[in-house]
Amino acid sequence: MLRYAALVLLLACKQSAPPPPPVAAGPSCDDVAAKMRTVLADETRDVGSAGAAMLDRMLGAFTDACREDRWPADVRSCIVAAKDRTAADGCRGKLPAELRQKLDERVTRAVAPPTTN
Numbered sequence: 001m002l003r004y005a006a007l008v009l010l011l012a013c014k015q016s017a018p019p020p021p022p023v024a025a026g027p028s029c030d031d032v033a034a035k036m037r038t039v040l041a042d043e044t045r046d047v048g049s050a051g052a053a054m055l056d057r058m059l060g061a062f063t064d065a066c067r068e069d070r071w072p073a074d075v076r077s078c079i080v081a082a083k084d085r086t087a088a089d090g091c092r093g094k095l096p097a098e099l100r101q102k103l104d105e106r107v108t109r110a111v112a113p114p115t116t117n
Contacts, residue, residue: 025073026073026074026076026077027073027076027077027079027080028076029063029066029067029071029076030063031076031080032062032063032066032071032076032079032080033059033060033062033063033066035079035080035082035088036059036062036079036088037055037059039082039084039085039087039088040055040085043085054111057110057111058107058110058111060110061103061106061107061109061110061111062103062106062107064106065099065102065103065106065107069099069102069103071095071099072094072095074094075091075092075094075095078090078091078094079091
């Protein structure tokens with residue numbers, strides 16, 4: 001019996017870390033990206049194919065940041081409810097400073113021109 005208890009204890013200690021908690025209810029990160037595309041539509045209507053590709057990269061970085069950094073439901077809800085870009089930009093301020101910085105870095109990398117060697 002003692003061996004069995006030791007085995008159970010050993011196996012319990014070797015388990016991997018628990019998965020992260022689920023994202024709180026609220027709009028999905030895809031909903032957030034769709035809203036950002038809508039609020040940016042007027043500004044990007046006449047940007048041509050290169051500008052449209054840059055917008056796609058920026059929104060991809062935005063969606064990745066939302067998913068990977070597990071944005072709080074109140075931030076996602078704020079963005080989806082935004083009537084214009086100014087309001088959506090205000091929602092960004094609800095992110096903790098660390099997540100705002102990570103978002104800025106992702107977007108900057110996504111829209112930066114490719115480097116040539």
